[in-house]
Amino acid sequence: AKRIFSGIQPSGGLTLGNYLGALKRFADYQGKGAETIYCVVDLHAITVWQEPEKLRHNTREVAAAFMASGVDPEVSILFNQSQVSQHAELAWLFNTVARVGWMYRMTQFKDKAGKNSENSSLGLLAYPSLMAADILAYHATAVPVGEDQKQHLELTRDIAAKFNHDYGVDFFPITEPMIEGTATRVMSLRDGSKKMSKSDPSDASRINLTDDADAIAQKIRKARTDADPLPGSMEGLKDRPEAKNLVNIYAALTGENGDQVLARFEGQGFGAFKPALAEVAVEALAPITRRMTEFMADPAEIDRILGRGAGQAAAIAGPIVERTKDIMGMIRSR
Ligand code: ATP
Ligand code: MG
Numbered sequence: 411a412k413r414i415f416s417g418i419q420p421s422g423g424l425t426l427g428n429y430l431g432a433l434k435r436f437a438d439y440q441g442k443g444a445e446t447i448y449c450v451v452d453l454h455a456i457t458v459w460q461e462p463e464k465l466r467h468n469t470r471e472v473a474a475a476f477m478a479s480g481v482d483p484e485v486s487i488l489f490n491q492s493q494v495s496q497h498a499e500l501a502w503l504f505n506t507v508a509r510v511g512w513m514y515r516m517t518q519f520k521d522k523a524g525k526n527s528e529n530s531s532l533g534l535l536a537y538p539s540l541m542a543a544d545i546l547a548y549h550a551t552a553v554p555v556g557e558d559q560k561q562h563l564e565l566t567r568d569i570a571a572k573f574n575h576d577y578g579v580d581f582f583p584i585t586e587p588m589i590e591g592t593a594t595r596v597m598s599l600r601d602g603s604k605k606m607s608k609s610d611p612s613d614a615s616r617i618n619l620t621d622d623a624d625a626i627a628q629k630i631r632k633a634r635t636d637a638d639p640l641p642g643s644m645e646g647l648k649d650r651p652e653a654k655n656l657v658n659i660y661a662a663l664t665g666e667n668g669d670q671v672l673a674r675f676e677g678q679g680f681g682a683f684k685p686a687l688a689e690v691a692v693e694a695l696a697p698i699t700r701r702m703t704e705f706m707a708d709p710a711e712i713d714r715i716l717g718r719g720a721g722q723a724a725a726i727a728g729p730i731v732e733r734t735k736d737i738m739g740m741i742r743s744r
Contacts, residue, residue: 412444415550417451420468422608424475426617430593430662431556437480446486453491457533470712478701489719496727500543507573508539542566546582547727554588557595563587593662599633602651627688635680642676644668663690
């Protein structure tokens with residue numbers, strides 16, 4: 411059977427980018443024949459410093475966001491990564507398969523390590539190896555993510571292929587990325603060349619899933635744009651990254667494509683477009699925010715759900731990691 415895996419880091423409050431690029435689609439895959447496994451990847455989050463109390467809070471909040479977006483823990487497996495030890499174990503095994511040079515080439519590492527990369531955590535460099543383990547511990551074959559994770563998924567394929575080749579087996583599947591929709595890369599509201607991120611120091615750069623209607627409207631009003639009116643089709647936005655971003659967000663929120671949106675706004679400026687965008691954004695996000703708050707009112711229940719999911723996840727990953735060690739020549743006699 412086909413298995414879908416995806417994860418989100420509890421590295422801060424969730425953004426509209428996380429929602430449109432990932433979360434929004436997760437519920438759609440449920441109950442369509444594939445097993446769906448969704449993970450709050452806390453081991454990834456700590457590759458950059460996380461305040462322990464905040465990490466706990468953010469972990470619950472990401473779990474709440476999964477459920478608020480329609481992930482049903484009775485249908486999908488929902489858990490936090492660190493409760494299933496197979497992720498870290500398999501990551502170690504993959505650290506011996508992957509090459510250092512592969513890791514240095516990752517643009518996420520370069521972006522997050524910045525100029526002083528020698529001082530970044532070793533975990534930040536090895537991040538893609540853990541991500542490969544997240545996916546391959548379940549023999550997952552499909553991974554819905556935003557555009558920014560494409561390079562890491564290619565590395566997951568490389569690790570699977572090299573393992574299979576080195577050990578002369580056909581054990582790990584070659585995973586397919588699922589990068590779908592009109593908002594696979596939502597850009598920062600302050601800088602059209604940077605992706606919107608929950609870890610960006612500027613709160614004005616993103617719309618948070620916890621923002622209220624006023625905050626959303628204000629951030630959209632202040633979003634960087636140009637002074638030109640909107641063209642009749644996306645073709646005309648080629649060299650206008652900020653404008654293109656706002657139109658793509660609108661389209662993703664209403665389920666249209668960019669050309670359909672522009673057909674209605676052709677010739678109008680941002681004075682008209684921005685309030686319309688704020689309206690569709692509030693309409694889409696308000697119910698999610700409300701449900702998140704409801705789930706967050708009962709943290710013990712969230713922890714219970716995560717714990718139960720972790721048990722279900724370990725039941726799948728356990729035998730796969732055992733078999734991996736066996737293939738590699740490690741004695742299994744316990
Ligand atoms: P961080 O800045 O800490 O890396 P993040 O906002 O990038 O946080 P992640 O937890 O790394 O969030 O990613 C979770 C999912 O959200 C991934 O599938 C990722 O591709 C997707 N995603 C993140 N940012 C965007 C974005 N701006 N547009 C579309 N998808 C995104
Ligand atoms: Mg990220």
